[in-house]
Amino acid sequence: MEFNIATIKGDGIGVDVTDAAMAVIGAAQRRVGGFSILFHEVDAGAAYYRETGRDISPEAERAARELDAILLGAIGLPTVRHEDGTEITPHLRLREEFQLYAGVRPVKAYANTPQRLADPRARSIDFIVLRECTEGLFYSAATHKRKGIANDDEVQDILRITRPTTEKLHDFAFHLARKRKERGGKGRVTCVDKSNVFRSMAFFRKIFDERAVAFPDIRADHNYIDAQALDLVRKPWEFDVMVMENMFGDILSDLGGGLVGGMGIASCAEIGDAHGLFQPAHGSAPDIMGEDKANPLAAILSGALMLDYLADRSGNETLVAAAELINDTVAAAFEANRIRPMEYGGEMGTKAVTREL
Amino acid sequence: MEFNIATIKGDGIGVDVTDAAMAVIGAAQRRVGGFSILFHEVDAGAAYYRETGRDISPEAERAARELDAILLGAIGLPTVRHEDGTEITPHLRLREEFQLYAGVRPVKAYANTPQRLADPRARSIDFIVLRECTEGLFYSAATHKRKGIANDDEVQDILRITRPTTEKLHDFAFHLARKRKERGGKGRVTCVDKSNVFRSMAFFRKIFDERAVAFPDIRADHNYIDAQALDLVRKPWEFDVMVMENMFGDILSDLGGGLVGGMGIASCAEIGDAHGLFQPAHGSAPDIMGEDKANPLAAILSGALMLDYLADRSGNETLVAAAELINDTVAAAFEANRIRPMEYGGEMGTKAVTREL
Ligand SMILES: CC(C)[C@H](C(=O)O)[C@@H](O)C(=O)O
Ligand SMILES: CC(C)[C@H](C(=O)O)[C@@H](O)C(=O)O
Numbered sequence: 165m166e167f168n169i170a171t172i173k174g175d176g177i178g179v180d181v182t183d184a185a186m187a188v189i190g191a192a193q194r195r196v197g198g199f200s201i202l203f204h205e206v207d208a209g210a211a212y213y214r215e216t217g218r219d220i221s222p223e224a225e226r227a228a229r230e231l232d233a234i235l236l237g238a239i240g241l242p243t244v245r246h247e248d249g250t251e252i253t254p255h256l257r258l259r260e261e262f263q264l265y266a267g268v269r270p271v272k273a274y275a276n277t278p279q280r281l282a283d284p285r286a287r288s289i290d291f292i293v294l295r296e297c298t299e300g301l302f303y304s305a306a307t308h309k310r311k312g313i314a315n316d317d318e319v320q321d322i323l324r325i326t327r328p329t330t331e332k333l334h335d336f337a338f339h340l341a342r343k344r345k346e347r348g349g350k351g352r353v354t355c356v357d358k359s360n361v362f363r364s365m366a367f368f369r370k371i372f373d374e375r376a377v378a379f380p381d382i383r384a385d386h387n388y389i390d391a392q393a394l395d396l397v398r399k400p401w402e403f404d405v406m407v408m409e410n411m412f413g414d415i416l417s418d419l420g421g422g423l424v425g426g427m428g429i430a431s432c433a434e435i436g437d438a439h440g441l442f443q444p445a446h447g448s449a450p451d452i453m454g455e456d457k458a459n460p461l462a463a464i465l466s467g468a469l470m471l472d473y474l475a476d477r478s479g480n481e482t483l484v485a486a487a488e489l490i491n492d493t494v495a496a497a498f499e500a501n502r503i504r505p506m507e508y509g510g511e512m513g514t515k516a517v518t519r520e521l
Numbered sequence: 522m523e524f525n526i527a528t529i530k531g532d533g534i535g536v537d538v539t540d541a542a543m544a545v546i547g548a549a550q551r552r553v554g555g556f557s558i559l560f561h562e563v564d565a566g567a568a569y570y571r572e573t574g575r576d577i578s579p580e581a582e583r584a585a586r587e588l589d590a591i592l593l594g595a596i597g598l599p600t601v602r603h604e605d606g607t608e609i610t611p612h613l614r615l616r617e618e619f620q621l622y623a624g625v626r627p628v629k630a631y632a633n634t635p636q637r638l639a640d641p642r643a644r645s646i647d648f649i650v651l652r653e654c655t656e657g658l659f660y661s662a663a664t665h666k667r668k669g670i671a672n673d674d675e676v677q678d679i680l681r682i683t684r685p686t687t688e689k690l691h692d693f694a695f696h697l698a699r700k701r702k703e704r705g706g707k708g709r710v711t712c713v714d715k716s717n718v719f720r721s722m723a724f725f726r727k728i729f730d731e732r733a734v735a736f737p738d739i740r741a742d743h744n745y746i747d748a749q750a751l752d753l754v755r756k757p758w759e760f761d762v763m764v765m766e767n768m769f770g771d772i773l774s775d776l777g778g779g780l781v782g783g784m785g786i787a788s789c790a791e792i793g794d795a796h797g798l799f800q801p802a803h804g805s806a807p808d809i810m811g812e813d814k815a816n817p818l819a820a821i822l823s824g825a826l827m828l829d830y831l832a833d834r835s836g837n838e839t840l841v842a843a844a845e846l847i848n849d850t851v852a853a854a855f856e857a858n859r860i861r862p863m864e865y866g867g868e869m870g871t872k873a874v875t876r877e878l
Pocket of ligand 1: 414717747
């Protein structure tokens with residue numbers, strides 16, 4: 165079985181870490197067998213925008229639409245911006261164009277990585293921030309060019325919650341919790357909202373409660389976003405899958421990344437009905453681009469998320485084995501203290517970390 | 522000099538902690554002299570709503586409008602809600618009615634309180650989340666009954682940033698940083714936004730940059746809200762005053778509270794051009810109401826913020842001394858391990874903690 169991947173290395177360290185992810189995916193594929201992966205490299209990003217005035221190439225658009233998945237490195241350069249000061253963010257448009265509503269952002273504490281919390285239970289942190297990625301406040305992202313009030317006296321943005329997307333999102337959350345439960349997870353979904361204040365959030369929660377009925381094997385509960393931010397520094401080890409609006413998910417996934425040693429291991433999948441985009445949640449860090457310093461683990465773990473996704477879509481079980489191989493190898497290498505990324509004060513650059521996997 | 526305070530004890534432990542705050546303010550007033558404070562107790566809250574169908578009494582409205590400040594305990598009971606599922610939140614309307622744009626939420630690590638972070642530098646955490654309190658996403662709070670799309674297929678809320686409010690807010694931030702600098706603070710203001718994605722946030726940042734020019738003695742910088750959430754678990758001791766939109770401030774102030782031992786010491790001031798409201802940032806915890814278990818410190822420290830505010834408005838310096846007396850007494854009592862609230866596993870209830878101050 166052959167899979168074709170639209171591969172956008174993008175800007176800055178996006179290049180370094182995508183190379184690493186492709187290498188590790190290739191190695192896993194050779195060890196497990198039963199499928200093959202072809203990477204089709206296409207252009208997008210801030211550097212591409214500087215040269216062409218477009219943030220994504222027609223080839224990249226087409227490959228993203230037609231191929232089996234999108235693997236992305238990182239996008240953005242501080243000196244290249246749109247006129248209104250906002251950044252070059254073609255991936256926001258890809259999220260919208262392909263309706264990649266389910267943003268899966270795992271937060272997991274590996275051995276020998278910096279833990280911020282004093283409580284030893286923090287070593288067992290293992291949760292998912294499921295961030296809705298097409299609407300919520302990002303409905304108004306500047307790149308979407310919505311009409312609306314915006315002058316020098318007042319600017320408005322709109323937070324939009326729709327029933328169809330929210331139903332799919334919550335179902336995704338429950339299915340994910342069920343899958344994790346089969347692998348030893350807690351079987352819990354927490355709806356994070358601000359339903360005490362906003363009608364949109366009361367609507368979000370109402371749909372959550374409606375969908376929860378179909379998943380009696382999963383514990384469903386709620387928390388307000390402010391209380392959840394507090395709980396994530398107080399008892400993050402209690403959570404499993406948390407589902408929330410786009411902007412809230414952006415904030416809590418970074419907070420989660422901070423708890424377990426930074427964005428260098430923050431992987432990310434953005435999944436829609438017909439497409440999937442996989443990228444590290446970190447930025448392009450142009451200051452260290454090409455210097456073999458970037459931590460490639462976020463990209464590599466995103467690669468594992470991609471294999472899992474392809475397995476789901478194709479029914480090909482060997483892909484699950486390859487994904488597990490990558491995840492287990494990373495966990496074991498941390499456990500044995502064999503990966504010591506520069507990001508954590510270690511001496512290993514991008515290539516050295518990649519070689520250990 | 523006499524000051525008259527509209528005092529709304531509200532629901533649940535609001536009663537217990539307001540009594541404590543009044544006692545401590547009274548004691549400070551007697552020790553320092555030079556001013557007197559009269560508390561005028563008026564009704565508002567969920568219990569009042571259950572009885573009357575109104576969330577705030579006409580007397581409370583009038584007292585809040587006419588007297589020198591508003592002291593509030595806590596509002597809300599889980600079983601008393603509006604029909605659309607949102608909570609009874611008259612304080613949101615007070616914020617809007619009196620244009621209490623500057624929400625001051627101090628986060629400070631006291632000795633012998635639970636610190637969540639492993640890094641010993643966390644013991645020096647001392648920052649302010651300055652939360653805009655009248656617009657931003659809360660422009661759409663259900664209680665304000667704005668028109669707009671809200672049906673069973675889609676619900677929209679609006680995030681609104683206006684120039685006049687934002688100018689005042691940023692000026693407030695810089696003045697606050699300056700005042701803190703005189704007392705040994707870092708002299709830094711960080712504008713927390715999401716200006717890389719939203720026009721409203723680019724506008725918020727632009728106004729920040731405009732106003733910063735008038736405060737060359739204060740270091741002004743920016744951070745995106747997601748990165749700031751991460752930085753608050755990685756290096757919170759580096760920050761001083763952070764200024765941000767309403768919803769972002771709600772989230773980061775709770776996160777900050779979590780870092781330094783929970784909402785039991787989370788004080789709060791909400792200040793406008795002509796009014797000020799002072800209340801603990803915690804909820805009404807009806808499960809422990811009247812049981813002498815609540816930690817009164819958030820309310821007591823909010824009382825000190827009120828004295829500081831009255832000093833600013835009246836020019837009466839003895840009020841500053843009284844505020845400092847309360848703050849120093851709390852710090853010293855923690856230092857000497859004389860206050861051990863139940864919230865932190867200690868044996869001291871509301872009254873016992875209050876007696877130590
Ligand atoms: C760069 C930015 C547009 C993006 C987002 O906010 O979605 C990033 O923060 C992320 O989390 O993927
Ligand atoms: C109770 C709620 C309306 C309120 C808010 O969100 O403003 C509270 O969380 C706060 O922080 O004061």
